[in-house]
Amino acid sequence: MDKGFDVLKANFLRHTSLTDDELNSINHYYEEKQVEKGEYILRQGDICRFEGFVIEGCFEISTSDARGNERILYFAVKDWWVMEIDSFIGQTSSELDIKAIEPSQLLVITKTDKERLYQEVPKAERLFRIMSQRAVVAWQRRLIRNHTMTAEERYFHFLNTYPEISQRITNKQIASYLGITQEFVSKIRRKNLSRRS
Amino acid sequence: MDKGFDVLKANFLRHTSLTDDELNSINHYYEEKQVEKGEYILRQGDICRFEGFVIEGCFEISTSDARGNERILYFAVKDWWVMEIDSFIGQTSSELDIKAIEPSQLLVITKTDKERLYQEVPKAERLFRIMSQRAVVAWQRRLIRNHTMTAEERYFHFLNTYPEISQRITNKQIASYLGITQEFVSKIRRKNLSRRS
Numbered sequence: 433m434d435k436g437f438d439v440l441k442a443n444f445l446r447h448t449s450l451t452d453d454e455l456n457s458i459n460h461y462y463e464e465k466q467v468e469k470g471e472y473i474l475r476q477g478d479i480c481r482f483e484g485f486v487i488e489g490c491f492e493i494s495t496s497d498a499r500g501n502e503r504i505l506y507f508a509v510k511d512w513w514v515m516e517i518d519s520f521i522g523q524t525s526s527e528l529d530i531k532a533i534e535p536s537q538l539l540v541i542t543k544t545d546k547e548r549l550y551q552e553v554p555k556a557e558r559l560f561r562i563m564s565q566r567a568v569v570a571w572q573r574r575l576i577r578n579h580t581m582t583a584e585e586r587y588f589h590f591l592n593t594y595p596e597i598s599q600r601i602t603n604k605q606i607a608s609y610l611g612i613t614q615e616f617v618s619k620i621r622r623k624n625l626s627r628r629s
Numbered sequence: 630m631d632k633g634f635d636v637l638k639a640n641f642l643r644h645t646s647l648t649d650d651e652l653n654s655i656n657h658y659y660e661e662k663q664v665e666k667g668e669y670i671l672r673q674g675d676i677c678r679f680e681g682f683v684i685e686g687c688f689e690i691s692t693s694d695a696r697g698n699e700r701i702l703y704f705a706v707k708d709w710w711v712m713e714i715d716s717f718i719g720q721t722s723s724e725l726d727i728k729a730i731e732p733s734q735l736l737v738i739t740k741t742d743k744e745r746l747y748q749e750v751p752k753a754e755r756l757f758r759i760m761s762q763r764a765v766v767a768w769q770r771r772l773i774r775n776h777t778m779t780a781e782e783r784y785f786h787f788l789n790t791y792p793e794i795s796q797r798i799t800n801k802q803i804a805s806y807l808g809i810t811q812e813f814v815s816k817i818r819r820k821n822l823s824r825r826s
Contacts, residue, residue, distance in 0.1 A: 497777035505772055518766045527773055550755070557754040558747070564761030569715045571768035575702055576724055578775065579808060580694035611776060 480519035489536020686733020
């Protein structure tokens with residue numbers, strides 16, 4: 433098995449037990465992909481033909497509204513899944529753009545291969561049932577934060593919860609992710625710097 | 630099998646095939662529960678000990694922020710799942726309140742019985758893998774709407790997408806769900822009434 437799959441394997445084994453045979457079968461279906469900084473692996477309107485898992489680097493997942501404004505929905509770094517699940521499941525056009533904001537590496541699997549994997553390794557059903565439930569938990573937590581925290585509280589929550597992401601992105605990207613203006617991010621930072629001095 | 634389970638069975642069979650034996654085994658683990666209007670089936674701070682499926686009625690799922698303001702996150706009607714998934718999976722304290730806003734009926738399963746069900750009916754892993762992925766799709770769509778639609782657009786999207794819910798709730802409840810004031814809901818309604826006349 434190669435280095436990339438080791439990251440995915442370690443992730444899987446945190447959630448369920450898998451035999452070496454099962455791991456070899458799973459490995460067989462994933463393909464490594466190198467992506468350059470600035471490269472899009474998915475464009476809004478195209479069909480998402482992969483389910484991706486980040487081995488290295490950072491991706492920005494965004495959408496554009498009817499007025500053409502780009503809004504960042506989330507970032508994906510090592511050990512995160514990256515895909516447009518709605519488009520992948522239905523093989524319909526994607527609502528999202530996915531762009532590497534650093535030189536990145538990921539493992540990808542096609543929908544056909546994913547179905548083959550479920551047939552060949554029934555344990556994968558359990559594995560991805562657990563993965564999907566964890567994703568639901570993450571989305572629920574995010575919705576609760578959006579409904580209960582101020583922009584300032586969400587800014588500091590993001591910095592504290594995802595230090596590995598917040599150090600790699602610009603104020604403009606954080607602002608877009610939080611749904612606030614860049615000026616507001618600067619204001620929060622200034623306010624908190626002056627409190628500390 | 631009783632009438633309540635028929636609703637859940639029909640839902641399951643839309644997503645995967647199940648034998649009569651598998652359905653009987655699943656049915657065995659679910660319990661019917663009647664809930665009065667205004668009754669809470671879960672309180673913020675308590676542990677969510679059930680995964681619920683709505684057979685009849687309507688539930689309001691809400692949370693309260695640090696300032697004590699109640700915010701409605703979503704509503705659940707017939708054929709929807711209702712639970713605090715974060716609390717259910719980790720058996721930790723719930724971030725959410727769940728209240729019946731009509732006389733309601735649901736099917737519930739405990740965490741221990743859910744694990745037994747996965748052991749007894751391995752197909753349930755596939756079923757709930759598919760269910761959980763559908764939930765992720767729904768959350769992703771919601772996040773995209775929150776990031777790209779105006780409050781007015783989200784108001785009409787809600788009315789058009791969930792007519793079975795919007796007819797049963799008050800302006801105050803819609804406002805809380807959309808994260809806008811009740812006055813703003815009234816303003817949107819007046820504006821659109823005057824456009825039509």
